[in-house]
Amino acid sequence: MTALPAPGEKSEASALSLAWRRYRKSRLGVLGGWVLIVLYLSALLAPFLSPYDITAQHQGHEYQPPTRLHLVAGGHLSWPFLYGTKETRDPVTFARKTVDDPSVQIPVRLLVRGEPYSFFGIRTDLHLFGAPGGFYFPFGSDQLGRDLFSRTLVGGQVSLTVGLIGVLISFAIGILMGGLSGYYGGVTDNLIQRLVEVLLSFPRLPILLALSALIPARWPSGWVYLGIVAVLSLIGWAGLARVLRGQVLSLRQLEYVSAAQAVGARDLRIILRHIIPNLSSFLLVTATLALPGYILGESALSFLGLGIKEPMTSWGLLLSDARREGFQTLNLYPWLLLPGLFLVITILAFNFFGDALRDAADTQTRL
Structure with missing residues (x-):
């Protein structure tokens, strides 16, 4: 005989299925979710x-x-191939430059051996693709001849993580401080909220610059x-702690807390086992919408040379390299701005995904 599910299990499963149906209704949210999966x-x-x-410099290919x-x-x-290259001189400026040589055709291979790297502690030199005998730069190269495609992918490891x-650490602090403030009230509430007000009173960018300047x-x-x-x-x-305090103030009066x-x-x-789990949907949506701010914060610091x-x-650091060329970048080397395109796509994907999660968590939304 099959055991019947408990009433709580059935209601929880139905709530999750309804939330999933609401999420799937948002095409932009679903698209944003898939984009984030691909990026990560x-x-x-x-x-x-x-x-x-990312540090390999290819002379003659700046x-x-x-x-x-x-x-x-x-x-x-x-099969996809690329032309070889040869050096020549500009007839006007007499500067050396690299041009295509159609007489040489170099096929692009899959699963090729290249420069060694460590992957989860495993030392290997296998790469997805490459052009043995030539140089293949899908996104072009920078001022030192480094492959911009490789640097963009590895740069995503830093910007995305x-x-x-940052969200995990700040939410841990915010949940603890907001929970204590709302649960105890009184002197504890006053002290924590005054600290929150001090932090929120400073403009975000100046305080970021001041704190980052302390990093040696x-x-x-x-x-x-x-750092x-x-x-x-x-x-x-600080912002999460203030909002969470109000949530905890209303939940601490309920029967299961008593x-x-x-x-x-x-x-x-x-606080952690009874009150906070009931705010899980709110915290999930807030974390998703807060992530772009942390990514932009790191990019801004790195762009300004403090990250x-x-x-x-x-x-952000890759965009800082593009800034060194000034306004000529847009005209002469527009491919140096490609990391900024990845940054824009990531921010939009997080916003679309967060909005879809917010609608899915809203029980008042009609299917």
Whole structure:
């Protein structure tokens, strides 16, 4: 005989199914979710997807435009290939430059051996694609001849994970401080809320710049990364704590909280095990909508030269490299702005996905 599900299990399953149906109604939200999955997978697999190491400099290929792939050879459809290159001199400026050599055709291969890298502790040199015997730059190269495609993928690891880790840390602080403020009230509430008001009274960008300036320039890249996450987290919890305080104030009067107090449960356990889980949908939506702010914060600091440093890279740092060329970038080297396109797509995807989750969590929304 099949056991009947408990009433709570059935209602929870039906609520999740209804929320899933509401989410699927938003085409932009579904599209944003798939875009985020692709972006995070590409960041996870960046060493494998990148044809070159991000620090590898290819002399003679500085400011190389995106390499064109060719599919027709001798009037027939062919496997993708690219032309070889040769050096020549500009007849006007007499400067050396690299141009295509149609007499040399280099096929693009899959699963090729290239520069070694470490993937989850495993040392390997296998890359998804490459052009043995030539240079293939899907996004072009920068002023040092480094592959911009590889640097964009690896830069996504920093920009995307900064948002995730920053949200986790700031939400942990915000949940704890907001929960204590709303649950206890009185002096505890006053002290926490005055601290929140102080943090919220400062403009976001100046306080980011002030805190990031405290990070020593001699720190290794890994330490700078952790420092940027800490800076973003320290100023990101205040708004959540204020909103969460009001939620906890209304929930602490409910029967299940009084029942937990009656059986002698500790206050912190009541907050974390009984009150906060009932706010999970609100926290999930808020975290999704807050992630773009952390990504933009890191990009702004790196763009201004106060964030991620070489040899690490991020989308903000890549845009900072494009800034060095001034207004000539748009005219001479427009491919250097491609990391900014990834940044815009990520922010839009998070906003669409967060809006869809908010509608899905709204029980008043009609199917």
